Amino acid sequence: MSIAKEDLDQWKIHPITKEVMAIIRDWRGAYAESLAMGGTFDPDSMEITFGNTAKTIGVIEGLDRILNIAITEGEDDGYESK
Secondary structure, three states: OOOOHHHHHHHHEEEEHHHHHHHHHHHHHHHHHHOOOOOOOOOOHHHHHHHHHHHHHHHHHHHHHHEEEEEEEOOOEEEEEO
């Protein structure tokens, strides 16, 4: 599927898209805050702490990709996260 840059730009300024992106920014902030406050720490298990931390970082990176989606020329899939 290919999306024209103009179509993506229109989608980004739509009121529903703006509201969804605000929710995603809030989720990202909550995950980042939890990570910063030690929310992934398990005092009984280094392995669980590692897993929780890796999962949280992955979620943050995934949300960042959504928030920063852009159309780029010459990319294999045509999409890039800034």
